[in-house]
Amino acid sequence: MLHYQIEFDDYRQHLVHVTLRFVANPTQVLWLPTWIPGSYLLREFSKHIEAVKAYDEAGRLLQISKFEKNKWRLFNTDHELITVEYDVYAYDLSVRGAYVDQTRLYVNPACACLALEGQEEAPVEVEVFLPNELKHFQLATGLENKSLVKGRHTLKAKNYAQLIDSPFELADQTRFSFEANGIPHEFVVSGKHTMNAERMKQDIEKICATEISMFGSAPFKNYTFMTMATGNSYGGLEHPNSTSLITPRDDLPKANEPTEPSVDYQRFLGLCSHEYFHSWLVKFIRPENFVNYDLDKESYTSLLWIFEGFTSYYDDLILLRSNVISQDSYLKLLKSQIDRYLQNPGREIQTVAESSFDAWVKFYRQDENSNNAGTSYYNKGSLVALCLDLGLRLKGSSLDALMRRLYENAQNGMQVSERTIFDLCKELTGDDWLEQINHLINTTDELPLDQLFPEFGLSYTLKNEKALPFGLKVVDKPEGVLVQHTRRDSVAVKAGLSANDTVVAIDGVKASEKLLNEYAKQQGAFTVHAFRRDELMQFEVQGGQSDLTTIELKVEDQAKVEKWLKA
Numbered sequence: 001m002l003h004y005q006i007e008f009d010d011y012r013q014h015l016v017h018v019t020l021r022f023v024a025n026p027t028q029v030l031w032l033p034t035w036i037p038g039s040y041l042l043r044e045f046s047k048h049i050e051a052v053k054a055y056d057e058a059g060r061l062l063q064i065s066k067f068e069k070n071k072w073r074l075f076n077t078d079h080e081l082i083t084v085e086y087d088v089y090a091y092d093l094s095v096r097g098a099y100v101d102q103t104r105l106y107v108n109p110a111c112a113c114l115a116l117e118g119q120e121e122a123p124v125e126v127e128v129f130l131p132n133e134l135k136h137f138q139l140a141t142g143l144e145n146k147s148l149v150k151g152r153h154t155l156k157a158k159n160y161a162q163l164i165d166s167p168f169e170l171a172d173q174t175r176f177s178f179e180a181n182g183i184p185h186e187f188v189v190s191g192k193h194t195m196n197a198e199r200m201k202q203d204i205e206k207i208c209a210t211e212i213s214m215f216g217s218a219p220f221k222n223y224t225f226m227t228m229a230t231g232n233s234y235g236g237l238e239h240p241n242s243t244s245l246i247t248p249r250d251d252l253p254k255a256n257e258p259t260e261p262s263v264d265y266q267r268f269l270g271l272c273s274h275e276y277f278h279s280w281l282v283k284f285i286r287p288e289n290f291v292n293y294d295l296d297k298e299s300y301t302s303l304l305w306i307f308e309g310f311t312s313y314y315d316d317l318i319l320l321r322s323n324v325i326s327q328d329s330y331l332k333l334l335k336s337q338i339d340r341y342l343q344n345p346g347r348e349i350q351t352v353a354e355s356s357f358d359a360w361v362k363f364y365r366q367d368e369n370s371n372n373a374g375t376s377y378y379n380k381g382s383l384v385a386l387c388l389d390l391g392l393r394l395k396g397s398s399l400d401a402l403m404r405r406l407y408e409n410a411q412n413g414m415q416v417s418e419r420t421i422f423d424l425c426k427e428l429t430g431d432d433w434l435e436q437i438n439h440l441i442n443t444t445d446e447l448p449l450d451q452l453f454p455e456f457g458l459s460y461t462l463k464n465e466k467a468l469p470f471g472l473k474v475v476d477k478p479e480g481v482l483v484q485h486t487r488r489d490s491v492a493v494k495a496g497l498s499a500n501d502t503v504v505a506i507d508g509v510k511a512s513e514k515l516l517n518e519y520a521k522q523q524g525a526f527t528v529h530a531f532r533r534d535e536l537m538q539f540e541v542q543g544g545q546s547d548l549t550t551i552e553l554k555v556e557d558q559a560k561v562e563k564w565l566k567a
Helices: 160-164 197-215 263-277 309-321 327-342 352-360 379-394 399-411 420-429 434-441 449-456 491-495 513-520 558-566
Strands: 002-007 015-023 028-031 049-055 064-068 071-074 081-089 098-100 104-107 124-129 138-141 144-149 152-157 168-171 174-180 183-190 223-230 235-239 242-248 458-469 472-477 480-486 502-506 525-532 535-542 545-555
Touching: 015 098, 049 064, 124 160, 138 144, 138 183, 138 223, 152 160, 168 183, 174 197, 183 197, 197 263, 197 309, 197 399, 223 263, 235 263, 242 263, 263 309, 263 327, 309 327, 309 379, 309 399, 309 558, 327 379, 327 545, 327 558, 352 379, 352 434, 379 399, 379 420, 379 434, 379 449, 379 558, 399 420, 420 434, 449 458, 449 558, 458 472, 458 513, 472 513, 480 491, 480 525, 491 535, 502 513
Parallel strands: 002 124, 183 223, 223 242
Antiparallel strands: 002 015, 015 081, 028 071, 049 081, 064 071, 098 104, 104 168, 124 152, 138 168, 144 152, 174 183, 235 242, 458 545, 472 480, 480 502, 502 525, 525 535
């Protein structure tokens, strides 16, 4: 057994002290992941490791040397009991790293616990020690845990892979328990908030029960939701039997939350539904090359349109099926998803399969050109799932049936290859789906929503709205109007304006977003002054606005709509 001891005495300096004890090989290598499963970017966690020291049983200092960015080597250990100590800087308020201060102690072991090469399958024990003044903190984690003494917790994992996929939090928490289909769940919220816990419990229990029922069973024996409430942060990361969420506190249900959830609360419920669905899709049902993660380097797959896209299709649909939101609310969420797709010029440049493969270099590195040059495997992937669902239903099956088949396959040790979805669609319908699916994922052609929706009782109407002044997305700042994004081939770009310029005047009048909109509606040319970096520049810009495409969805046959949505 590998034994980790984690102490937080220096939490005011955002430091975590880790002690690792083990019986070493003659030449022992220690390593740390460069990324965390579920978040496809090299995070280089080793940059936060400080002051690594090693000792033998007698307390003598041993030589330990770093020989790669995330690897250390111990010499001449001769199978001794070794102690390795180091500090981890922990001030990443996200769901991916570690964060400690006087309000919260949060650790993803992937960024804090060094692994032993050759001993990754050994069982793991983690002892967590709290300083006296924080011993009242409560613990939340998906790991097996015991607490025999106040302020001291013992966590257990069957191996290193389970350890690094199981974050834990210690904080003052609002929490409640419930069962969904007989499975115990914990819901934990930290940070300042005024959440209506009874309403939250009522809704989250329905969501969990609906997802378990859809698959027929769950790949976990218990589940923990860990939520950090903040001012405006947002995100989530899935784990096998837990999830870490970070949300604006205003998205949590209010004391007077209406029967139909507010738009803000719907967003949080959708986040919960999304990350919970990942327990099946990506944590249990995986791409073939994710069965054993290579955490030293990128693990490429062109299948994130399945694992994130299908999940994004179901996250809102589950809210409807669990009767947490109404059909009207669901159709508004669906309209927003389609509008986002139609208003993304990059959908004409990049396919959704290419977007999946490029996740490592593009999705987590958004810049001013991202919307012009790329598409989202979340957004377009969800609409590909919608097209597949409707197409399968026309052939007597459904995406639900395909998801259950994926789950059955995973239970039998079969994971997802490039051919799996093609083959399963053929199995379920008897038809060859090669051309249809290739059209959806390997081309930039428009999705056939206008053909599919009428078959399910919805009319689908495209509209163009004049919305972007001069083709610019802007925001007012004290120093002027900051250009966040420029549409390619817009009048602003043709005049020479660029993203990150700060517009200060139009025809000699102080600029504002409102003034830009007024001038853009007029004919003729206007003189625009803007700072690029610290240099004042002048542009002659023609009046004009760029169109934003939007849709109108209208129910024409309620029985057909219900047959699709409720099945």
